Amino acid sequence: MPSVEISKYFEATEFRDTREDLKLGISLVEGPRTAIDCGCGAGSDIAFLRFKGFSVHAFDIESEAIARCQNRFSGDDSVSLSKDSFSTFHYPRASLVVADASLFFCPQDEFADAWEKICAALLPGGIFVGSFLGPEDTMAGPEYDRSAFWPNVLVATEHRVRQWLKPFEIISFNEHRHSGTAPGGTEQRWHIYSVVARKKN
Structure with missing residues (x-):
């Protein structure tokens, strides 16, 4: 069973506004609309x-996430859902x-294995x-509550992220630093690298 904090996070983000990075990424897609x-x-x-006409294969490690999506997209044959992690999901x-x-x-x-599967x-x-x-x-530091949220946190420097992106042409790369209240009500200091990139031929 997920924690109260995780449930609050899902409630707060279920109908969030679409991020500009995803809008940009979709505008660049050529070929089959499969995501x-x-x-x-x-x-x-x-x-x-x-809404943009994609067939979607989606996964999450949390049962509550999958249950919410099964209810939300019930009867939509273009949405395939599975309870999986990055390492167990079968990537089409x-x-x-x-x-x-x-x-x-x-x-x-x-x-490393998950990233290889994503690239492939x-x-x-x-x-x-x-x-x-x-x-x-905040999630990279000692004040992050791993018992309330997710215990494993992958932290990377900009150099490391750019190393991972070598198989790609980087379209957009933005570093975000700001503080505020996270979905679910906790105080948060964000430090995030947001990426839109095209796989090289």
Whole structure:
């Protein structure tokens, strides 16, 4: 059973506004409109992808996330949902992979394999839209409550992220630093690298 904090996070993000990075990524997609949503949460990105005509393969490690999405997209044969982690999900071929605020929680010892699978799943010219956690973020420090949220946190420097992106042409790379209240009501200091990139042919 997820914690109260995680449930509040899902409630707060279920109908969030679509991020500009995803809008940009979708505008760049060529070929089949097939997407993978990694760590789909309550399904806000799935809803926008469906609105834009994509078939969506989505996964999340939390049962509550999958249950919410099953209810939300009931009867939609173009949405495929599975309770999986980055390391257990079977990645189909896709023209778009979305991993927004989810790769943060891929265990460090599983990331290399998961990243290889993500890169392999993308068709040549396919688009990656995602974000990575910087070292100054609250979740990277000792004050982050791993018992209330997710215990595994993947932290990366800008240099490391750019190394991971070598198979890609970077379209947009932005570093975000700000403080405020996170979805769910907790105080948060953000340090995030947001990326839109095209897989090289």
